[in-house]
Every structure is written in C-alpha cells, then in structure tokens.
Amino acid sequence: MISYKASVVLVPCACGVLILLLLLHLKTVKFKNFSLAVEARNPEHLVMERLEKARRRVNRVKLLCWVMTGPDTIITKGRAVLETWGPQCNKLLFMTDGNDTPQMPGKVVLPHVGGGRGGLVGKSKEAWRYVYKHFRSDYDWFYKCDDDTYTVVQNLKLLASGLQMAKPYYLGFHINRGSAEWLSGGAGYLLNRASLSLLEQQLSSPSNCIESGSKALNASSEDMLISYCLRRANVLITSSLDAHGKNRFLPLTPELHLPKGAMAKTDYKWVLQFYTDRATTRMDGSECCSNLAISFHYITADAQRTLHYLVHRLHVFGSRLSDLELPEVLETSA
16 A cells, blocks of 8 residues: 555656656657648649549549541541550540441441531531430540541540539630631540530431521531531530640641641641630640640541650650649639
8 A cells, every 4th residue: 555655756756757748749749740741742742642633533534435437547547546545535436437348346337428528517417416325324525536636535534524514515626717616626526415415405406406507607517517506505615725725625737736837838827817715825836735735636547656656655764743734623614
C-alpha cells in the first residue's frame, strides 16, 4: 500500500509524464500536418493528383466513333484508321455504301444511299439514324469524322469528360459565313446522347430538316445540313477552344496549320476568312493549335501511321510531368 507521502510525490510525477507525452503527441501531429502541407505544395505532387483525377474521368467516358468512308477508300484510309487511333474508341463503325466493299471490323453498309460526294448527305442522315437505333443507350458520346481524319481519342475523351451529360452538346471546328454557321465534318464533330436524340427527332420528322435546310442554305454539304437540323432542335454550338483560346479540332493538315502563311497560298485560304474565332485565335503559325489538339483533316493513310507514331510512341527523354497542361472541368458556351 502506497503511503500518503509517496502519493504526494508520485501523482505530480505521473501528471508531468502525461503532460510531456501529450506535448510530444501534439508536436508529432503538427510535424505530420506540416509534412502533408509541404507535400501538398509540391507542384509535381499536385500534377500527379490532377492527372489521376483526369484519368479517372476520361476512363468513364463511353465514346462511339463513326467514320464516313466508301468502297474506294475503306481498304486504304479506313484500314489506316483501324490500325491507328480507331480502336481507342469504345465502339468504332465504318459507314459505307455498296455491298461490294471488303470486309472490315465495324463496317456498316447503309441501304438506299448514293456514293461519291453527292451521296454524303444521305449517308450522314442514315448513319446517324443507325447509330441512334442501335447504340443510343450504350454510349454517352458520339463522334463523326471522315476516313482521312486523324483523331487523338484520349484528348477527345478529356474534352467530353468535363461536360455535363444532361445538356445537349455539339462541338467541333466552328465556321461562320454570316448566312450559315456549322461545324466542319472533316475536322470531326461530337454529340452527346441528348443531342443525338434531338437530331433523330429532326431527321425522322415529316418536315424533313435536310430538305428544308438544302433550300434555306442553298447547300448540299452534310456538315452544314446536320448543323441546320441541330439548330432547328435548339442544339447550339458549344465552344471547344482550350484554356488559351486555341483550336482543338483542326480542319486541315499540320503542314498547312503550323507554317505561318502556308494556308493563305492554297485553295483552303477560305478557312482564314470564315472560321468563327478569327478575331482572337490564329489558324496558322506556331500558335495555331492546342497542346490538347483532337483532330487534323486530309491525312493520307501513310500520314495516319506517321502521326500515330509521333503522338503515341515517340517519347522525349527527361520530359517532366509538371510540363503537362491538365485543364479543369470545361463548361463554356459559344
């Protein structure tokens, strides 16, 4: 049994030990919090964290890509798409006319459509209706392009991942000629499920938007007429410029966009006159294109393979993760 005198000595000592342990614990917690704060301020740590969040968002995107092609090009340009960027889509379809086309994974022969440039409007209409009928519930986003379009699918998914699915979207390279505005079919354009449903309503309506659009615009271009149909459904074009005001969807080749002045010397100089953001955005020179560019057009089969190597396989030794530009969630309207 502890005597009264001993307890008088031991109790204060025990209290002192407890206080010392508490102080040490508080210092440890403070040091841990300080370490976490230092770690949180580390730029590379922040980049890795943002990269991982962006990667999770991108992986959740379910994207169907359909490629406008034909009997004369499916075996060359279509095959190049299949061997390069195409399989990165969650679903890849090649929309063509004529039963004599070679077998190809994802090939869809559209009935009752003509070939050549004159058949593009009918082919686009039937392709969109086919996608709606068979795949509207399976995918969230729907991308149309030509068989000579090179697409960086992960950048396309990144753009889509920052948008809210409840709102109808229509994104691509924006052209405005005053009396008409539309998104370039060659640069590729993107719809979500809400827009696809509204487009189907227009395409299946007795007051055919394709026919009325042809008369109203005096045009026979599939991208102009699909845009007209969407506008009738109150689906407006959404800006797809990046955070620096640069284009993600490019309607021409890198050789025409990147050298300053090259485009003006060709038949494509109209792009410089009529693209919507010409007052604030360059279309040629080193500042022409987003670091998160999505597409280029008029790409040959061989160039598809070259671009794919440069984009996906070539690495620069010593590149730093902190050099990456990872955008916040995008929610901007034109």
